[in-house]
Amino acid sequence: MMTDVAEQSGSLERDDGRTGTGQPEATDARTGTDDSAAAERIVAIRQRIDEIDRTIIALWQERAALSQEVGATRMASGGTRLVLSREREILERFRQALGGDGTQLALLLLRAGRGPL
């Protein structure tokens, strides 16, 4: 049975005995596989994953800054810092799109936009 994760400390050995040489084949610790075609595909997919993560981080930061600006603008005009009906709409939007994880994600987004209360 293959192991589930690649350890940071170095290569893992397969324990499925597929090589039949008596010598355990080293699993590439970086990709988690010793199959070169699979490893190549994994590296390519990871490039896109890294790109997506950078975009998510940039959008997260932009959203937080905009949300804080709305709060500051509203308070400067005598309004409230938060509008709970709007927050409920956002929570529902994320829940409908992503289920329970969406709700958790939206809660974190809203918290990021609040800054220190």
Ligand SMILES: C=C(O[C@@H]1C=C(C(=O)O)C=C[C@H]1O)C(=O)O
């Ligand atoms: C950004 C706003 O202010 C607050 C922050 C929100 C958000 O981060 O989406 C939503 C509602 C408000 O509690 C807003 O009213 O639109």
